[in-house]
Amino acid sequence: MIEKHLGISVLAILILNLSALGIAFSPLSFLLTAILPYVAFVVFIVGFIYRIVQWAKAPVPFRIPTTCGQQTSLPWIKNNPLESPSNVWGAIGRMAMEVFLFRSLFRNTDVAIMGKRPVYGSAKWLWFFGLLFHWSLLIIVLRHLRFFIEPIAPWINGLSAIDGFFEIGVPTLYLSDAAVLAGLTFLFLRRIVVPQLRYISLVTDYFALVLLLGIVTTGLMMRHFFPADLLQVKNLALGWVTFAPTVPKGVGTVIYIHLCFVFTLLAWFPFSKLMHMAGVFLSPTRNLANDSRMRRHLNPWNAPVKVHTYEEYEEEFREKMKLAGLPVEKE
């Protein structure tokens, strides 16, 4: 099963790869440099917004947070404002811990059966590499803004400088590049090596990882092995932003593969599990304050129910009820 699922995703990546190459060496290369960027971007934005609107439209009738600590109660009982928030600030704090530090993932324990007894171990590896991957991806995306902004904003230069602080090699190896590769490799190997995880993983699970690995590898190749003409790349990117796409010259072939992967990711993103990026903020088990015992949560969407009381009912049908021999309260 694993061979099949992993195989399909690698195959999909290869097809993308080949089509990117095919396009690059054909007169159709403007497809990749002028048409697809807009298509992918529009699909990404529209799909992203659509998904969020769908989620936001679903009603949240009552508080169902998962609490991880003592909630606000009597004044002398010490509550835990971040693990069981009782107001919006606590919920924001909790969400920040969740998004920036992956608090819940940190909470996990691993259970191994050693000899005859279960041993609780730490499951912090996933937390560490997961965090490493997400943070470095963020930094990489931010660094790429330098292609889209002219003049380059000082904070982007600052970020790049810090990222390349150790000045290993020429051109300087960015720490985030190494980190993202390490993170992705861990996540990928984890799916393949852990048997319980391997057999339950589906094509889409592998596809996300292989695609991201593809983007990172092609990016690294362009920086360290097959240098692309950065000026041309910048012109290309600025062309998109100014709605005057140009056909670049002398940027090499790797960039076509890189771009093709990125556009695939953008277009696929809104329909995939990667939407957790937006969803985590809307997740009712995390973003609600645990104040069921303090506040009344009125239902904002229900129209007032028209009630037909028994008195009114009897008023209406009294004569008929009498005829049918039914008891009535008022004569």
Next chain:
Amino acid sequence: MKNNMKIEDFCRPGGQVAEIDPAELIPLPPPYDKMEKAPIRKLTEEQRKRMDASLDGVVAIGLAPPASPEEEKAFIEKFLAGLEKLFSAEDNWTFLQPLTHTLDYCVKCQICSDACPTYLASGRQDIYRPTMRPEILRRIISKYVKKEHPLLRKFKASDIDLDWQTLARLAELAYRCTLCRRCAQVCLLGCDNALVSREIRKVFSQQMGIAPKELHEKGSVQQLRVGSSTGMTPAALKNILEFVEEEIEEKTGRKIKIPVDKKGADMLLIHNAGEFMAWPENLEAFAIILDAAGVDWTLSTEIAGYDSVNYGVWYDDVQFARVAIRQSQAAKSLGVRKISLGECGHAHKAGIVVADRILTGDLNIPRESCLPLLEEIVLSGRIKLDPSRNNFPVTLHDPCNMVRLMGIVAPQRRILKKICPQFREMEPHGVENYCCGGGSGFAIIQSTNFPDWRSAVSGRMKLKQIIEAFQDVPEPEIKKYVCAPCSNCKGQFRDMFEYYGVWEKSGILYGGLVELIVNAMADLKKPFIQWEWH
């Protein structure tokens, strides 16, 4: 990993998807490591013909196979109609949002599996993974609700074929999760896989009328008809209360008149009706404490007004609303200032959290847990307590609904630390506790071999925790106490302790929190806890 099960197997006709292997179950500490009997009784041939047991050989619902292909088709169509309702905001305004979030972007990191006591205890049976139900549901939706293109489904490897067998297994599988929400707690994205089990049950119950009879016919339906889920009528209640008053006098020498239907009382106390039948000492203890502390309280004799259970919270929104409204009406007719819920976990969730939007206008009477009130009484020194009377090992079980769902963690601990010198925590505890194994109604489901399953599998982690909490005093001669302030958990402990012979082998008694408080009352002549009634 010999149990590797594929979702394709789930749709395989005939046979059993999973087989529980006694050797694979998580090991228990001695003397429970050697059990003579098979952990789960096998069904007889006759039972197997009558009831579907093709999931794991265990029966909680036991659907009868369809008589004809037409019947099967109608069955599937009915299910799909229910499924469609599950995803419309009009029909499912209660749980739509968390449901769609969980199904939409779970990244399948599978980290929640190791948080699930049933999955772990079963020796990692894939079928019990918290992610299994959502994945099956996701595939059904992809094919039959969203009607995605076959090629797309092929790419996502999300194909599934619905037949009666698959649905029968899904219905059973929805009753292999105790809704303890430990998986939701550790999810890095806040997905609530336990809720998916509950929503599957809802489709089966609300659309198809399929639910374990202990929850439905003999549960909430009976509660609305005669007054309580145990079948106890208001007349029987009065009899029992007389008996309880006599018992109190016999045990403590105090003459206490239990207030019934007292208009304008400060607080209406609603117990789980199970207490009246199985654990009257819990009622007695409540009456003694509230009387000694001078609380202005009352019980009700109205339909559902003396039974805090609301089984709908586990399987059916409609039944839920009906019961919640009856309970609040009982309080309203008495004109009480607030409702206090006794030692019952799911009643806390149902009454305090979920009922919030159902009770409108003057039916919205404040509802509180009994635990902060008890804490206030014990810690304020309003009653005289002598901790040396509780000088035996005590550990605390945290009912999931009170602790993980609502965050009531500290009050019960402050009480125990004050009145039990030998109090010790089990590991893990508090919000990270393990479910007793009887959650979401399992404790009352007595169908064929299901009680074996919940003692051997879903309750296994809990038993292990309890035994380990007392590992410094394993001798059965040393009497020990597991404090479980929840009627459902006590029901599970009763069955599980019996199943393993825990009293004989380890001398462990289970009981509520109030019993311990009364046992510590300084001016009682004899101890309140009667160990011989284990």
